[in-house]
Amino acid sequence: MTRRKLLLGMAAAAAGAPAARGAGTDWTKASQEAIGRLREYIRIDTSNPPGNVAGAVSFLAGVLQKEGIQSERLEAAPGKVNLLARLPGNGSKRALLLLNHTDTVPADRSRWQTDPWGAEIQLNRLWGRGAVDMKSTGILHLMAFLLLKRNRVPLKRDVIFAATADEEVGGGSGAKFLLDKYPQKVESEYVLEEGGFSANRLFTPEGDVYGVSVAQKQVLWLHLTVEGTGGHGSQPADDNAIAMLSGVLRRIVETAPPKRTDPILDQMLTRLGTLADNRFANSMRRNSIALTSFRAGVGDPPKDNVVPSIATASIDCRLLPGQPVDEFIEWVRKTGAEPKLKIENVHHQPSQPPSPADTELFRLIETTVAREAPNAKVTPYLTPFGTDGNFFRRPDRYVYGFFPVVLSAEEVMSMHSDAERMPVAPFEKGLRMFYEVVAGIAG
Ligand SMILES: [Zn+2]
Numbered sequence: 001m002t003r004r005k006l007l008l009g010m011a012a013a014a015a016g017a018p019a020a021r022g023a024g025t026d027w028t029k030a031s032q033e034a035i036g037r038l039r040e041y042i043r044i045d046t047s048n049p050p051g052n053v054a055g056a057v058s059f060l061a062g063v064l065q066k067e068g069i070q071s072e073r074l075e076a077a078p079g080k081v082n083l084l085a086r087l088p089g090n091g092s093k094r095a096l097l098l099l100n101h102t103d104t105v106p107a108d109r110s111r112w113q114t115d116p117w118g119a120e121i122q123l124n125r126l127w128g129r130g131a132v133d134m135k136s137t138g139i140l141h142l143m144a145f146l147l148l149k150r151n152r153v154p155l156k157r158d159v160i161f162a163a164t165a166d167e168e169v170g171g172g173s174g175a176k177f178l179l180d181k182y183p184q185k186v187e188s189e190y191v192l193e194e195g196g197f198s199a200n201r202l203f204t205p206e207g208d209v210y211g212v213s214v215a216q217k218q219v220l221w222l223h224l225t226v227e228g229t230g231g232h233g234s235q236p237a238d239d240n241a242i243a244m245l246s247g248v249l250r251r252i253v254e255t256a257p258p259k260r261t262d263p264i265l266d267q268m269l270t271r272l273g274t275l276a277d278n279r280f281a282n283s284m285r286r287n288s289i290a291l292t293s294f295r296a297g298v299g300d301p302p303k304d305n306v307v308p309s310i311a312t313a314s315i316d317c318r319l320l321p322g323q324p325v326d327e328f329i330e331w332v333r334k335t336g337a338e339p340k341l342k343i344e345n346v347h348h349q350p351s352q353p354p355s356p357a358d359t360e361l362f363r364l365i366e367t368t369v370a371r372e373a374p375n376a377k378v379t380p381y382l383t384p385f386g387t388d389g390n391f392f393r394r395p396d397r398y399v400y401g402f403f404p405v406v407l408s409a410e411e412v413m414s415m416h417s418d419a420e421r422m423p424v425a426p427f428e429k430g431l432r433m434f435y436e437v438v439a440g441i442a443g
Contacts, residue, residue, distance in 0.1 A: 021153050021439040022432065030143060031428035035126065037063065038139045038422075039119035042128040048103035048168040052079030056102040060142065060163055067146055074182060076165065076173035083163040084178075084185055087148055089155035089442065094189035096361075096442050097160045098145060099388055100138035101167030101174060101194075104130040111418040124424050125411075131422040133415040134194040137403050138163060141192070143431055144438045153443040162186060167388050175388035190361050190441065191392045195383035195401030198376075198430070202280055202409040204272050208376035210369045212362065213401030215264055215354035216383040216390055217283075218319040221347040222332065223312060224248060226340050230298070230309030239340070241311040242296045248336035249291055249313055255335045257287040258328065262320045264354055264382045271379040280413055283384035287323055290316045314346075318384055321351040349386060352393035359398050364440045369404070372433050376406075402437070405430030 044055045061071045064085050071085035083102075089095070107116035107129040114120045116129040130136075145161045164174035171177075178186050195213040203209040226248065228241035265285055268275065275281050282288070296311035297303070319328055329343055336343075356362070357380040369378045389399040406426045414420045 021443050022435055027428050027432050031431050034139050034143045034431055038136055041135045042119040042130050043117055045117050046103045047106040051103045051166055053102040053165045054079050054081050057081045057083045067149055076177040080165040080173035082165055082178055085161040087159045089157040093157035095158040095160055097162055097188040097191045098141035099162050099191050099193040100141050101164045103168050105168050105416050125421040126424055127421045129420055131420045136422050137194050140434050144435045147435050153439050155442050157442050159442050171388050175391045179391055191399040193389040193401050195387040196403050197412050198404050198406045199412050200408050202412050205276050208406055210376055210378045211381040212365055213383040214380040215351055216386055218351045219349040219386050220317040220319055222315050223344040223346050225312045225342045227310050230307045233305035233307055241308055244338055245311040245313055248338045248341055252335050257289055258331050260320045260323055268379050268381055278409055284382055287320055288318045292316045352390055355398040361441050364437055368433055368437050404433040
């Protein structure tokens with residue numbers, strides 16, 4: 001036994017012999033069960049809007065019921081139902097919350113090559129809306145929860161299964177509703193959620209990296225408006241609103257947003273060395289700007305012979321946690337370089353301070369990956385998009401996005417796309433690793 005293996009063995013023993021808690025589990029069978037349940041789950045259309053998740057909640061509650069686990073439905077509005085279930089621990093530690101949302105973004109059937117709610121398996125991939133974001137994680141949570149019960153694992157902390165509504169439109173009737181109305185029901189020391197990815201060539205140019213999300217970027221939506229002279233199309237003026245706003249947008253996209261350092265980014269660079277060059281990794285390490293709308297024209301459809309007096313665009317900015325918002329808006333104004341430009345801050349969601357990477361749960365994730373995937377790296381990282389976890393992150397409540405099924409970079413970036421898909425083969429190992437982490441921290 002090498003010194004490294006010995007140390008890992010000791011760490012595993014200290015965490016409480018992970019193998020024993022899963023002993024007797026037939027992981028191939030458990031994985032087949034998980035994939036079957038995931039297919040059923042994807043076939044329940046929970047597109048948001050409208051975000052009616054009652055059917056999905058009935059499905060999950062039915063599975064729990066069959067295993068003798070009672071669950072509670074908490075409805076924020078018609079169809080916006082949240083589901084909670086709890087496995088009781090001995091109370092010596094604060095709870096672990098498994099947080100997953102039941103809604104998905106919509107899908108345009110005409111743009112898909114498979115039925116987005118068909119959950120077909122082709123080319124060893126499971127295709128469908130929610131396959132990545134995040135019904136697969138929900139099923140991983142559900143299976144780990146069921147296996148704790150089936151294996152009669154003695155728990156030192158409660159384990160809570162929380163399936164929330166409305167994440168895709170901001171969480172008002174989901175995570176936020178639960179925290180506002182029923183904080184005691186979701187009180188916990190640790191939260192495991194989405195936003196983390198284990199992937200090949202997503203974070204680094206080569207190799208597998210288990211990226212555990214410990215924080216997320218700020219969200220800032222700006223409306224940019226320019227007013228000019230409107231009138232008859234036969235008599236153009238110099239101050240055309242469309243021309244002026246187009247110039248502003250061109251200057252913004254052609255100039256790199258202000259660079260910043262960030263402590264999480266520094267940790268990633270230390271652990272991983274070189275970072276990959278793809279749109280996910282690029283967004284993770286800098287302030288980013290996406291142009292998302294442009295409106296001008298008079299009438300609907302807009303008249304061809306009328307010069308509008310106003311043009312408006314929206315930009316979606318995702319800022320590193322330490323970036324002051326006012327300074328960023330000032331940068332947009334300066335870069336736009338148009339005296340008539342008006343900027344309106346229509347939405348800002350700040351980042352909560354990151355969860356530390358030296359907790360019992362984070363270390364358990366590290367030892368589990370070291371044991372099961374010795375060639376892979378683990379890193380804390382910054383999720384480039386928003387999740388429900390942001391509501392839960394607090395100095396004494398640690399929130400981690402963790403999903404140990406290894407995907408390709410393309411599969412990760414298929415979330416919200418017309419070809420969302422999850423590889424079937426690595427699901428078994430991912431399920432086992434996830435269970436080992438959950439059973440290790442709670443058992
Ligand atoms: Zn999601």
